[in-house]
Amino acid sequence: MPPKKSKVVSVYTRCNEYKDIFHVDNNILFCNYCNVSVEWKHKSVVDNHCKSQKHISNVRSQEESHNRTQQLTLSSTRAASESKNQLIEDLIEAFAIADIPLEKVNSLLPFFKKHVKNGGSIPHAPTLRQNYLPNIFDKYYQSLKLLFDSKPMAIIMDETTDDCARSVVNTLFCYCHETKLVSVDFLERVTNTTMG
Secondary structure: OOOOOOOOOOHHHHHHHOOOOEEEEOOEEEEOOOOOEEOOOOHHHHHHHHHOHHHHHHHHHHHHHHHHHHHHHHHHHHHHHHHHHHHHHHHHHHHHHOOOOHHHHHHHHHHHHHHOOOHHHOOOHHHHHHHHHHHHHHHHHHHHHHHHOOOOEEEEEEEEEOOOOOEEEEEEEEEOOEEEEEEEEEEOOOOHHHHO
């Protein structure tokens, strides 16, 4: 029987046997988790280091730290996204309450980018109209449905004339014993089609 040839082992071949656990620096084998040098010439020494309590606890703590970092990154990304959406929804609501057309936001974008936190995330008017306005409309529609759900309400339209003999149509809402003037319209003439 021919004699068994011994396999030549270098620090690099030993490092490749334990991928992602060790690295080589200046022909010295270092543990990535423990940050200590390990004798690489004997495999049993490297195996014993990998089985040691210190190495196992360092591996666990670094994996937990990595998982926590990923969770923090995910939660911070989610928080940033929610903050951006809230800013955009608040902006659209403010424009609607002030009766400002959404087209005007295009002129204000440089101001928002400079002076508002997350102002660079505000999109142009067509994107606001297509992606965000329907959601806000649905939210207001649902809140109005809840407000008026199975409660008596009256819409009163009253036609009169002003001192210039123009026809004036007043629209009033009566709800829960409270009357609100909604609109005043001046018409050339009043017929059943203009009132309907």
